[in-house]
């Protein structure tokens with residue numbers, strides 16, 4: 406999906422392009438600016454300062470230095486004030502800390518089918534680009550032709566950049582991160598692999614027949630050996646817990662977005678749920694929870710999990726030492742509506758399973774009436 410990047414036109418990216426044009430060679434290699442930004446991020450981390458507070462502080466710095474530069478008529482100070490970034494996105498970009506490994510898919514607002522961005526744009530013979538329509542057919546073997554019609558929903562909307570240039574952008578976007586990429590980052594963290602092995606010493610510490618954590622549970626024990634091959638009994642293999650839930654992303658308003666995230670069960674309980682040890686696999690766009698199922702959002706995750714079950718080669722150190730790692734989902738932890746949707750079933754309030762079930766019921770009713 407690297408080809409999708411050319412369609413990204415967020416305000417921040419445009420801002421980024423503008424800065425590069427105007428101040429090339431003055432922003433990225435300014436040691437004093439890097440020192441200032443690094444100190445602010447370190448200060449934020451140590452004293453748990455909110456992101457918004459950092460932005461307000463840095464904007465104040467910018468205005469203050471500009472005012473002083475104008476009073477003193479110091480061109481150097483004015484140039485320095487100019488290259489101070491104003492958003493957290495730009496601060497992280499300037500420091501090279503940005504690690505956005507999310508793959509973006511366009512989502513059909515109606516049926517929630519995923520498309521790569523390039524598949525959503527259609528070129529007319531005159532060169533004009535227009536949005537493609539959703540080609541998903543929910544019931545391809547429906548007996549009636551009208552039931553086999555594609556969804557037909559328009560996928561892209563026209564937006565305008567700051568310069569007034571129109572461009573097409575998906576109406577809804579699904580962000581997905583490969584578990585393999587997230588695991589690659591985690592295993593190079595100090596002590597991560599050591600922490601994942603600590604559960605093996607638990608049996609000596611616990612009294613017999615005491616269930617203290619998932620490690621004493623039936624599923625964990627069953628996955629020690631799978632088909633005669635060691636899985637959890639061997640190192641470098643992870644048991645994952647899948648979690649799905651919907652959250653309200655803003656303080657005010659009623660919209661909600663879904664988050665698919667994974668927990669590495671090998672870690673001790675006190676480490677397992679720390680934000681830095683969680684894997685955010687997908688962010689389901691809002692503003693409302695999908696009514697029927699989330700199968701389309703789970704598809705990239707399933708593809709990734711198949712690779713992880715077979716085994717993937719990852720770097721265990723930053724210097725290139727490689728080993729094979731495997732992973733499998735052992736548990737699903739979510740509320741009732743989310744667990745139904747994760748399992749590929751319809752929602753818990755559904756009265757009919759599928760249109761096929763509805764058809765079978767009608768046929769049975771027809772024959773029972775004929776027999777009478």
Ligand SMILES: [Zn+2]
Pocket residue numbers: 513514515516517518539540541556557558
């Ligand atoms: Zn559709």
